[in-house]
Amino acid sequence: MAIITQRLLAFIAALGLLLLQGTAVLAQEAAPADPRAATGGAQTLEDILARQRGENVDYTFRREAIGDPDRAAAMTDQLGTLGGVSDPELWRALRYGSANVQVTSRGPAAEVVIQDSGMTWLAFREGPLSTYGGYLLLGVLGALLLFYLVRGRIRIDGEKTGRTILRFSSIERFAHWLLAGSFVLLGITGLTLLFGRKALIPLIGQAAYSPYASAGKWVHNNIAWAFMLGLVLVTLFWLVHNIPNRHDLKWLAVGGGIFSKNVHPPAKKFNAGQKIIFWGVLVLGVSISVSGLSLLFPFQMPLFALTFEKLNALGVPQILGMADLPTTLLPHQEMQLAQLWHAIVAFVFMAIILAHIYLGTIGMEGAFDAMGTGEVDEQWAKEHHGLWFEEVTGKPAHDHDKTSHPAE
Amino acid sequence: MTLPPPKGKTPMKSMYLAFLAIAVIAVAADFSLHRAGFSIQEVTSGPAVRLD
Structure with missing residues (x-):
């Protein structure tokens, strides 16, 4: 009898367990269990593995687990002295930049104890930025070399007259060379600072690179002002001449005469190609100056x-199928983004200017005179800037409707 | 082939002057920004920090 009772009780207990398990399964199906319940809300092995696999993990659960002073135990209670914030919670607050840090050093950057976006910045700087930026410049140089081999130097088609006219005044040339000279120095020092570790240190060694890098940094920082002044002057002198007009369409329709001889569409002081370069220089120049100022005065100009x-408000990320861009950035993240943007704009800028330098020197006969001595042969002016020639001299520039030439 | 400079004019004078101006502006900018208290040392340190 006792055995039967024992077996009956065991059966009832087993049935009870089964029912409990079933209820638990149903509960799980009804509402997903907290994946971090087993760790009390802390990150799990799966979180760590996901991070190691390079997956994006939502760290909100950590970012927000920074304790709560309002729920602190009374001072006389056990752990009351912690003030409702345990050490791990305090470190999390420091880690995610929400701790109330007070420092005697000036500047917002001093209040940031931990920031981890530096590795992302470094990986992008040494990876895609250097790689694609380098390919862009090499690609442009290769394309220009190929163009030179195929097309050769763009010659003056007609007979040179030996008579010259003033193309650019001395102050215009001064402004151009102020901008150009500083740009070249900024480009060279910028590239050597970016590629120094990869390319220059293996070549000349660390001992030689160190003073060169210091000098390069000084040059880059201080010559920036001449660049900005040059940009302002060039804009003042040439903005009005670079407003698009109907002749530009004609010029663009025949490719400016770059690819064929004896084709000279009409152009005023600047042709469509030069206007593209002008507006490119202006937009990129302003952008690179602003990001450069942000870098010159660290943490002062986020x-x-x-x-x-602004971009989020305009819906730009949504149009591109992206999530909203972050609107809360640490001071260091602002600097990292400023540096990357500065370099990206610089690469595009250099690519455009390489083409400009080519056409202004070896690419086109007579083009350098315009910025060298300021005087150009009348025949050159007739072929490349027929309408401007007529305005300046009052003489006809011949059948300029059939003719043109490219941007120098 | 480039054209000879007009008589009585220094070839490329504007270019040389601009290059000189670049150097002058750079030195002046460095000097004046330091004098105006814009060195990184002055901007980011406080009375409790001794760097020298």
Whole structure:
């Protein structure tokens, strides 16, 4: 009898367990269990493995687990002295930049104890930025070499007259060379600072690179002002001449005469190709100057949180199928983004200017005179800037409707 | 082939002057920004920090 009772009780207990398990399964199906329940809300092995696999993990659960002073135990209670914030919670607050840090050093950057976006910045700088930027410049140089081999130097088609006219005044040339000279120095020092570790240190050694890098940094920082002044002057002198007009379409329709001889569409002081370069220089120049100023005065001119806010408001990320851009950035992240943007703009700028330098020197006969002595042969002026020639001299520039030439 | 400079004019004078101006502006910018208290040392340190 006792055995039967024992077996009956065991059966009832087993049935009870089964029912409990079933209820638990149903409960799980009804509402997904907290994946971090087993760790009390802390990150799990799966979180760590996912991070190691390079997957994006939502760290909100960590970012927000920074304790709560309002729920602190009374001072007389056990752990009351912690003030409701345990050590791990305090470190998390420091880690995610939400701790109330007070420092005697000036500047917002001093209040940031931990920031981890530096590795992302470094990986992008040494990876895609250097790689694609380098390919872009090499590609442009290769394309120009190929163009030179195929097309050769763009010659003056007609007979040179030996008579010259003033193309650019001395102050215009001064402004151009102020901009150009500083740009070349900024480009060279910028490239050597970016590629120094990869290319120059293996070549000349660290001992030689160190003073060169210091000098390069000084040059880059201080010559920036001449560049900005040159940009302002060039804009003042040439903006009005670079407003698009109907002749530009004609010029573009025949490719400016770059690819064929004896084709000279009409152009005023600047042709469509030169206008493209002018507006490119202006837009890129302003952008690179603003990001450069942000870098010159570290942490004083944060740009990107504000820019991202505007872009989000305009719906740009949504149009591109992206999530909203972050509008809260640490001071260091602002600097990292400013540096990357500065370099990206610089690469595009250099690519355009390489083409400009080519056409202004070896690419086109007589083009350098315009910025060298300021005087150009009348025949050159007739062929490349027929309408401008007529305006300046009052003489006909011949059948300029059939003729043109490219941007120098 | 480039044209000879007009008589009585220094060839490429504007270019040389611009290059000189670049150097002058750079030195002046460095000097004046330091004098105006824009060195990174002055901007980011406080009275409790001794760097020298």
